[in-house]
Amino acid sequence: MPKYNRNFDLSLEDVDMLEAALNVVKRDLSLGRKGSLALLPNVEGDDHVREIDELLGRIHNQKIFFRPSDEPYVSG
Numbered sequence: 001m002p003k004y005n006r007n008f009d010l011s012l013e014d015v016d017m018l019e020a021a022l023n024v025v026k027r028d029l030s031l032g033r034k035g036s037l038a039l040l041p042n043v044e045g046d047d048h049v050r051e052i053d054e055l056l057g058r059i060h061n062q063k064i065f066f067r068p069s070d071e072p073y074v075s076g
Contacts, residue, residue: 019059026052 067073
């Protein structure tokens with residue numbers, strides 16, 4: 001049985017591309033287009049949209065958001 005590669009060398013552009021592709025597949029599934037189901041692995045309960053949402057959330061949580069520290073921050 002093959003082992004998984006635990007070292008990834010992805011650029012920021014690669015992660016953005018993966019995020020965009022996941023959003024497209026999620027949109028298609030939400031609209032009832034079942035063509036993209038053939039591309040997805042089997043998941044428990046066949047709730048692909050939920051799995052994609054959780055993966056997109058994990059990608060979002062790994063991003064580091066910051067604001068400038070050299071001047072007062074004013075939102076809006």
